[in-house]
Amino acid sequence: MGRASSLEKDPTPQTWNMLFNMARQQTLLGVLNDAAHSLPVEQQPPEDILERWDRLTGRIEEIHSTHEKHTVELEDVLARLGLHGCILKGTGLARLYPNPGRRQCGDIDVWVPGPRKNIIKAFSKEYPVHDVIYQECKVDIFDDTEVEVHFHPAKLFNPFSNARLQRWFEKHSPFESPDSIPCIQGQGRAVLCYPDAEFNTVFCMAHMYRHYLVGGLGLRQMMDYYYVLRELPAAGREPAMRTLKRLGMGRFTAATMLALQYNFGLEDEYLLCEPDRKLGPQLIEDLIKMGNFGVLDPRNRGKEGESALARFRRKNRRVFSNLRHYPREVLWAPFARLSQYFWRLFLGYL
Secondary structure: OOOOOOOOOOOOHHHHHHHHHHHHHOOOHHHHHHHHHHOOHHHOOOHHHHHHHHHHHHHHHHHHHHHHHHHHHHHHHHHHHOOOEEEEOHHHHHOOOOOHHHOOOOOEEEEOOOOHHHHHHHHHOOOOEEOOOOOEEEEOOOOOOOEEEEOOOOOOOOHHHHHHHHHHHHHOOOOOOOOEOOOOOOOOOOOEEOOOHHHHHHHHHHHHHHHHHHOOOOHHHHHHHHHHHHHOOHHHHHHHHHHHHHOOOHHHHHHHHHHHHHHHOOOHHHOOOOOOOOOHHHHHHHHHHHOHHHOOOHHHOOOOOOOHHHHHHHHHHHHHOOOOOOHHHHOOHHHHHHHHHHHHHHHOOO
C-alpha cells in the first residue's frame, strides 16, 4: 500500500514462499508485486520467486488490458441492442489503484437496467444467455472473458432490506454520471459508465456482506473498499453510514472499519463509523482463513455426488454460522434460497 518502505525483519525464503502463496490465494499478486520490488535488496524475495511473481504479474496486466478492450466493445454491443449499463467492480474499481493494470480482474459485471425479460430477450437475439438467477445472468459475448449481466447490482436475503436496497439503487442510478466511458463513435450520450464513490460505498458493502455470509470474503475486496473510502468525499460519509444501517449492514460495516485499519492502515478521517472491536477481530481472521471468495474455506466444499438437498443443507449451515452476529440477514437465508429455486423452476431457468 506504500505505507512503509521496509519490513520489520528480513523474511526467510520459506516465509517468502508462504507470502507468495498467500498473495496468490487472495488474488493480490499483481498489486503486491510493486511492494516486493520496492523493498531494500536484502529483504526482497529470492530470485526464483521474484521471477515467477513478475511473470504472473505480466499475465495479470495482459488480462486487464483485455478487459478494458472488451469493456469498450461491450458499449458497442449495448448500443446496438438499444441498452445502456454500468460497469460494476472489476475495471471500474481498478481505476482507483495507483497501478490499475495490476488489480486482478475476473469477469466483466455490467448492470443493465430494465425489465428482466426484455434484457434477456435483447441479448438472446445475438448471444447465448444462461444461468439466470434473480439478480444476474451470464451472456457469452467474448470467447476469453465471461460477462455477467446484472438486473440488480446486488441483493440481500432479508426481503425488507432487499426492497430498500433496490429502491436505493434506482434512486442513485449512476447512468448519467459525468465519469462515463465515451461512446465508441464519439457521439451522443455514453451508454456505459462507471459508478461514483457514493454508489460504490453502498454497493461494494452489500456485495461484501453477502459474500461473507454465503461463501467467503478475501483481502482483495477489502483493498477495493480501502480505495473506495479514500475517494468518498467527507460530506458523503454520514449519509452512506445512515443508508448502510437502514439496510441492516451497520454491524458488518463497523467490523469492516477495524479490518481496514488493521490490514491497510486506513486513517480515521476516512472511517464511516467507530470500528467494532468485538466483531472486527473475527472478520480479520476470516479474511485470511477464507481466501478470495472462500477458496480456502472447507465449508464451501461439497462431497462428490452431493445431492441438491445435501447442498442446500450445507450452504445453510455455512450461513447460519453467523446467526449470532447478523441474525437480521441470516434468518431469511433458507426462505430466500427456496423462493429462488421455485422462481427459477417456474420460469424455466433451471
